[in-house]
Amino acid sequence: MKRKRPPLSFRAQLTLMMTIIVIVMTIAFVLFLYLTVNKTLEQNTIDKAVQHAHITGEKAKAAVKSIDDAAANQVVKQLGSSQSVHVAALLLANGSLLGYYTDQQGMPLPEMDISQRLERTETELFIAEPIFDDEQLVGYVYVNHNLQQLLSQENLFIFFIAGLFVASIIVSIILAGYFQNLLTLPIRRMVRHVNNVYKSKNFEKRLNPRSDDEIGRLIKGFNKMLDAVQERENELTMHGKQLQRLVEVRTEQLYQKAHFDSLTGLPNRYLLVDRLHQAISKSSRTQSILALLFLDLDRFKVINDNLGHQNGDQLLKEVAKRLSKMAREGDTVARLGGDEFVFLLENLNSPRDAAITARRIIDSFKTPFRLQEHILHVSTSIGISIYPNDGSDDKILLKNADISMYHAKEKGPGNYSFYSDDMNQTSLERLAIESNLRNAIENNEFHLVYQPQMRLKDNQYKNVEALIRWNNSDVGEISPAVFIPIAEETGIINQIDLWVISQVCKQLRLWREQGMNDITVAINVSAGHLISDTLLEHLKKEILLNQIVARQLEIEITEAVFVEHTQRTIENLTAIKKIGARIAIDDFGTGYSSLQYIQNFPADTLKLDGMFIKNLKESKASQGIVRSTIILAHSLGLELVTECVEDQYQLDFLTKHQCDLVQGFLLSKPVSPEEILVICK
Numbered sequence: 001m002k003r004k005r006p007p008l009s010f011r012a013q014l015t016l017m018m019t020i021i022v023i024v025m026t027i028a029f030v031l032f033l034y035l036t037v038n039k040t041l042e043q044n045t046i047d048k049a050v051q052h053a054h055i056t057g058e059k060a061k062a063a064v065k066s067i068d069d070a071a072a073n074q075v076v077k078q079l080g081s082s083q084s085v086h087v088a089a090l091l092l093a094n095g096s097l098l099g100y101y102t103d104q105q106g107m108p109l110p111e112m113d114i115s116q117r118l119e120r121t122e123t124e125l126f127i128a129e130p131i132f133d134d135e136q137l138v139g140y141v142y143v144n145h146n147l148q149q150l151l152s153q154e155n156l157f158i159f160f161i162a163g164l165f166v167a168s169i170i171v172s173i174i175l176a177g178y179f180q181n182l183l184t185l186p187i188r189r190m191v192r193h194v195n196n197v198y199k200s201k202n203f204e205k206r207l208n209p210r211s212d213d214e215i216g217r218l219i220k221g222f223n224k225m226l227d228a229v230q231e232r233e234n235e236l237t238m239h240g241k242q243l244q245r246l247v248e249v250r251t252e253q254l255y256q257k258a259h260f261d262s263l264t265g266l267p268n269r270y271l272l273v274d275r276l277h278q279a280i281s282k283s284s285r286t287q288s289i290l291a292l293l294f295l296d297l298d299r300f301k302v303i304n305d306n307l308g309h310q311n312g313d314q315l316l317k318e319v320a321k322r323l324s325k326m327a328r329e330g331d332t333v334a335r336l337g338g339d340e341f342v343f344l345l346e347n348l349n350s351p352r353d354a355a356i357t358a359r360r361i362i363d364s365f366k367t368p369f370r371l372q373e374h375i376l377h378v379s380t381s382i383g384i385s386i387y388p389n390d391g392s393d394d395k396i397l398l399k400n401a402d403i404s405m406y407h408a409k410e411k412g413p414g415n416y417s418f419y420s421d422d423m424n425q426t427s428l429e430r431l432a433i434e435s436n437l438r439n440a441i442e443n444n445e446f447h448l449v450y451q452p453q454m455r456l457k458d459n460q461y462k463n464v465e466a467l468i469r470w471n472n473s474d475v476g477e478i479s480p481a482v483f484i485p486i487a488e489e490t491g492i493i494n495q496i497d498l499w500v501i502s503q504v505c506k507q508l509r510l511w512r513e514q515g516m517n518d519i520t521v522a523i524n525v526s527a528g529h530l531i532s533d534t535l536l537e538h539l540k541k542e543i544l545l546n547q548i549v550a551r552q553l554e555i556e557i558t559e560a561v562f563v564e565h566t567q568r569t570i571e572n573l574t575a576i577k578k579i580g581a582r583i584a585i586d587d588f589g590t591g592y593s594s595l596q597y598i599q600n601f602p603a604d605t606l607k608l609d610g611m612f613i614k615n616l617k618e619s620k621a622s623q624g625i626v627r628s629t630i631i632l633a634h635s636l637g638l639e640l641v642t643e644c645v646e647d648q649y650q651l652d653f654l655t656k657h658q659c660d661l662v663q664g665f666l667l668s669k670p671v672s673p674e675e676i677l678v679i680c681k
């Protein structure tokens with residue numbers, strides 16, 4: 001492996017840089033000097049030779065005019081006395097030789113070219129100088145110079161230049177070393193100072209800047225840096241205590257994170273169990289009672305799935321705020337997770353105090369929760385367990401409060417229930433129903449029956465209501481009153497709604513193929529599904545797939561839905577009506593609706609709840625309510641359907657007062673699609 005060379009020091013780099021600069025400048029100077037002097041020597045030699053030839057021509061003018069060979073030879077001989085002359089000659093104007101001289105006796109004369117006045121080769125110079133007499137060409141002086149002397153001078157100059165170059169390099173290295181030592185001395189002092197500071201950790205010593213140049217300013221900057229480092233060192237000492245305090249704060253934050261819910265800020269399960277354990281110990285010592293109130297928001301999963309988790313989280317925050325305001329000093333309000341909250345009540349006089357608190361909580365939920373885009377009517381079901389009656393430790397108390405909460409849900413939204421031993425079996429049955437319910441569609445355990453509605457003006461059956469039935473392979477028939485609330489609570493209801501719509505649309509197609517075209521089927525849809533866009537899209541898809549008419553479908557919603565409606569509910573119902581389907585308000589009279597609600601709602605039909613005709617024969621009040629409802633529906637342009645008609649008096653009364661449609665066991669119980677074909681065709 002090739003060993004990596006260590007980097008050059010700053011001194012070496014500076015010396016090398018200065019030397020290179022001097023060498024480059026010296027080379028440039030020497031080259032310029034050489035070219036200049038060489039050119040000067042060459043030009044002086046040529047000028048001198050030409051001048052000498054011209055003077056000789058003036059001397060030889062008489063000999064040329066008289067064509068005197070002896071005089072001509074004498075002139076050229078004088079010219080040849082110069083050591084550099086190799087050949088000299090006088091020629092007539094026609095080029096014939098008159099006299100000549102050569103330094104090589106016995107050698108034939110070389111060919112003399114007088115066509116060019118001046119010609120230079122590497123070692124020789126040829127001059128042909130014309131001789132004029134009264135501006136008339138009479139002859140030429142021809143001279144061949146040997147340039148050996150010039151070459152010797154040039155070589156001598158080259159040696160001089162080389163010596164000068166070497167001397168310059170030596171001097172430059174010496175000067176570079178001197179000046180770099182002079183220039184880097186402050187830097188080396190500063191490096192030594194840095195090493196001393198590093199080893200001693202003493203930031204108080206400072207360098208003395210001896211000049212105001214860049215190095216001096218660098219030293220001043222270094223001193224300022226030491227000032228900053230020393231100040232920072234002092235700050236670090238001071239910040240040590242601050243860091244310790246920060247660690248304590250972070251420890252507290254970690255405690256908060258471990259013991260409190262990040263969304264609502266309420267105590268979490270861990271902290272609740274800890275406080276419950278302490279409360280049990282205290283109650284055991286003081287022989288007092290405590291209560292656990294286990295709260296679960298009704299239909300929260302539906303809201304969360306259809307309005308989005310952001311709205312669901314915001315609702316949980318608002319619930320936490322409302323519950324916290326109701327807590328007494330010493331009470332604990334905790335969030336276990338999801339939509340489950342727990343009230344821990346200590347130092348109670350009797351279980352009745354827990355019931356009072358539970359009722360206050362339920363009543364507080366009657367005020368709707370206002371989110372950014374929605375107004376939500378939410379209820380809660382509460383299960384109550386009492387120490388020591390319902391358990392001796394935290395796990396049993398929490399479990400029993402949870403069980404009693406499910407019993408409260410069976411009563412309907414917004415109820416509470418105390419724990420009792422027989423609830424364990426009920427809880428197990430509920431869990432079994434929930435487990436089987438998740439696979440009921442896949443296992444084809446659902447089926448639909450249809451209850452016909454008679455139109456009183458002509459006694460025709462043109463309307464039916466689709467009702468779901470569940471025949472579980474293990475349990476047998478399970479009432480909708482049992483499994484529908486569980487389906488709503490677990491969110492499975494949306495899947496059931498979509499299945500019912502698909503089955504009804506298929507059945508309408510089959511009835512059409514069997515010759516029954518003008519029948520309308522009412523379908524019950526869960527409240528939570530109305531805030532989802534999937535309902536409308538599924539309706540469109542099934543209508544198109546089965547090639548049925550949209551007006552044959554009537555979507556039934558409970559009165560509570562439109563009393564507690566959100567803008568999303570109105571928009572979805574309006575969109576459903578736009579595609580041609582009808583809208584019916586079921587269980588009318590059981591809620592707290594007003595004329596304004598009904599006027600603004602896109603409904604086609606009101607369905608009067610059967611409770612109002614149950615005692616119709618004996619109750620004048622019931623008769624008045626029924627008459628008023630019929631008048632109200634007609635004044636709003638709505639049809640009225642009365643449910644649970646079970647005797648002839650009820651039917652006659654409704655016929656007399658012009659009710660539009662009736663439905664009940666007097667006319668027909670819910671029957672199969674084949675029986676509907678017989679009844680309605």
